[in-house]
Amino acid sequence: MTDSMLDEGFWESRPLFSFVRDYARACRVAPAALLDTVLTRVSALVPPTVTAPAFVGSGPITLNLFLALWGASGAGKGSTISTAASLIPDLRGAVETQPASGEGLVAIFAGRRFRENPEDPKAHESELFCTNPRALLSIPEIRSLGGAASRQGSTIVPTLTSAFSGEALGAWNKGESDRLMVPRYGYSLALITGVQPANADILTNETGTGLPQRFLWASTTDPQAPEQRPKRPMGSLPVRLDDIPCDPPRDDMDFLYQQRDRSNMLNPDRRYPLTVLGYPRTVWQEVDGQRVRALHGQATDPLDTHRLLVGVKVAGVLAMTEGREQVNVDDWQAAKAIVDESINTRRQCLDQGREAQKTRIADSMQIKGEASESLEARKEQTVRNAILRALNDDPASYEGIKGYTLRQKCGRNGPLCYRVLETMLDEGLVEQVGETTGRASNDLWTLPV
Template sequence: MTTVAYTAIDRLRDVLRDMGEQTRADRGDAFRVRGICHDGDAPDTVSVRRVGGKVAIHCHKCGGDDEFLTVIGWTVADLYDEPLKGRQDRAAMPPCPRPAPAPPKPAKGRVKAKRPLRGEVAAYPYCDENGALLYEVVRIELPGQDKEFRQLNADGYFGVEGVRRVLYRLPEVLATAQAGGTILVVEGEKDADNLARIGTCATTAAGGAKAEWLPEYTQALKGASDVVVVADNDEPGKERALRVTAALVSAGIPARAVLPAVDAPKADVTDHLAAGYGFDDLTPLMATVGRYPQFGDEPLDRLPESFWNATSQLRQIRQMAHARRAAPDAVLHASLARLGALAAPSVRVDSEIKRPATIGWYCGLYGPSGAGKGTAEDCAEELMPFPGFVADDLAVVDPSTGQGIIDAYLAFETDPDDEDGKRKIKVQKKTRGYITATEGAILNEMAQMKAGGTLNAVLCKAWMSERQGTSNATTELKRELHKGAYVASMSLGVQEEPAARLLEAGNIGLPQRLAWAHATLGPDTPMQRPPTTGEVTVTGPDGRDVPVTHWVASLRGLDIKIPPQAVEEVDGLTLDIARGRGAEYPLDTHEPLWLLKAAALLALLHGYTKVTDEQWELAKVMWQVSRRVRDGVQEAAERRQEAKAAALRAEAVRTAVEAQTATFEALNGVHPLVVSVAKRVGRWLANRPGEHEMRKVRDGAKPSSAENRRYRESGAENSLWSAALGYAVDERWVVALNDGATLAAGAVAPPA
């Protein structure tokens, strides 16, 4: 019977298993394990292998081989199969005793930190509002390595799983916020401490630039008069500052993002202070659209990161779009169109200037065939499914004709004025409508509409819930929708050519009503697809979450008010348009009502019955982005038109040249290109006395590729160069010597 020796690697494997650690890629004489030397999360950071009767251990993260031994309670001697002293034949010795099991751990896999940690230079305590320690962040600096941070629980073990997360210096932060003071949010604990030393309240959150900004952090800052988010001068730092600023602004906290005045890579606020700069020298990080930041590197024709991070509902819509590989902007607008279709006609937005308006929403999802318009619509349907209880009141319409849209709201019933009870008439039975067309001939039909076209007229009136129909017809043919008695939303997939023609015919009215969005995927599309989210919900009066579509569909008799500042802005826009801006910018004539509808829908999306300042600002961002998409479509159309015009001009020039060539040949018996090249050869030789090889002359005066092409297109079959050379010799501009091997200037100079 063969006896298998109990080696050091076997002992180590058992010790690790007793500690609750799992080995990976275990081949007997080698395996991998978690980096318990630095409380790592990756399951295979440390490699272990048996080499020549000894175990070799290496951590690929921190190189902490000695710390690994300290954690498991071993010394270097324990790494050998046999004792270091008095080694004997292993078969004659009893197996090495297994070490005693490690003491019980408070939780599986947790490791006690041995303080100070190797390379520890500072420890930053995170305390609750009463000053009780919750956890620490330890700063590690080792020669030749990047700085590192490790988080320790208050009980001294690595890791803070399950521990309440708070802002750094929380008691001071809460006191300053409650007093209405200014608070700086920085990226690191060292920065916060340096600011505190000069009397400034500053805080941060553990985890660095990529750590999640939690709602609890935002809550702790409520009451502050000004929150200044200071970014480190690198991309992760800037992105974090924008993300935090958007979260604070959406919660109603005045916030702005700034950069250090030190223009050096990765410069932080500590560098700013060391350079002698003060608080007033911090420079704005971002350009802004309204109160919402828009980072300079983001495309201007897509909704910015700060918009999506403003609320949980917007984040959910973008996550769902990313999960379905759809464009978030297109999914948002299609979702708002579905939400607007569910709002009863008595749910209106009130500007206090004109009569309250219904909130039906029209969106144009722009992109080439197969770009994802249908995918965006399907994604919006998952987020905003129509409730079953509105089926009898909701018309889902394919817009083939204007009359067909009207008929979708109507149904036959017996005419009450008919004594025989046999005559049928159409009356309105439905009040809500959703019009959708993602592809098909309807796009071309819309693009070719005239101002008086039936389909266009119906769609334009439906956006404003104006009266529709043929009230002057006979009783049997009468079709009528009363003003304000119905609502219509539309999600329209628009391809490039029809979109361009639609905008060229801007006077028909439909383009002004559309919210334009790219249906193609943008640069923010993640490589790793996130999970799907399900439908959007809001919190009901009883505190329970309900689908937002159910809540909106149940609303009746609601006038959605806008903030006083928004009333002033709408009034100003209305006056500008009335005073002539509408003639200068005809596609912007419906901006006031567009903004009102967008703001009202955003309010309903978030469970509000009136528009907040933040929702009004978000609506303004949507308008600006929609305009940029629309302007991009126009610019593309103009470029196409210019290219077509250039092609036509080139064809006209070519035709004229051909006609001129034919005339010249008829009068002179030779092609003008032959004469032109012949003159060039004569002048080249006249400027260079003596004989020259044919090759050299050809290199200096040969026809261009364009000349050769034009000569061939004229129908010539011989070589342009040969024809030109023969003509130059005949005209005595050139003399051929040595059987044409060399050339020289002739007795006659070529004419000008």
């Protein structure tokens, strides 16, 4: 297959891709954006016990995907999301919501319930349990996430970065009734957000936290869109979603929550087993090579540090669409093409975002400059009026009034008095009496006869 999503060879490489392309064109949305949105929805279907291997470290990684749909207002971000939902309407009961806080995100998955104590019926004890094993976070506009993240004490960003990696969520609060924790391999989470170029900095400003590196980026434009709308392809989306493994029994998930981690179980591989997908040797070699370069301190673009990790997740989701637990080389090549296009899209978004930011700054400076000029003009006019009023009202003004006296009449705008007097002299609005001293403050000023 081709190495680029821009080539037709990519879209013809598997039935899923060609169907999504044709369906997108018929619905007037961008094929790349629709494909990424479909894959993100599929990732929400994958049980938290289905993982990729531990390419780095010792813990297998979940297939949670995050997606940023890039486009201007009205470019089709919402249409893309709704079109993907029509292709994959059933998310196995996933909570579809917009996150308000890190604590709220934890509460999607974990809850507490009363637990009876046979030895002490009056005891008020509670235990953790899994309220729902999966969620799809929908953030129509990235500004909503930026607003939540900017609140004092907000934990939404670190919670999301942990959730992408499938790490444990929550904190050990003092009060048991408020103590909600979500263990590793106890939840599946996908996220889709809309990003306008002018607001991309809300996401990319979090480079230090690692959040934007974890996203797929997809443009809502389609330069190759045909002038005439094609017909929708016949049939349904060619995926084998029924072959995706089921969630563990709810009692087993509740037990995991109560133990807080698989490692606390006596026999975790039997009590709460994981399904670790197989990956080709080439994937291991590429990931290992990147990791060695990082260990050697070789510099890389901070925004590209997770590109292979995202590719590993995409490849795993592609295998899931065909009901396979073995990722093949074609999955990996397709995933790399998707991630490469994601990086190109992100760069375009950031470039446009920077230009938009420059324009906003320039416009702001111009507005401030115009406002400053307008304020200065109003002050000068106030000084003119004060000077004319003082010369008109004083019966002895025909003999001249000292400049410093006129300055006093100008109040808080006094510092402008002498400059305005010189301008009014040039305009013939005032005259000097007697010999000039060279200092406007000591000269005598009067109205023209």
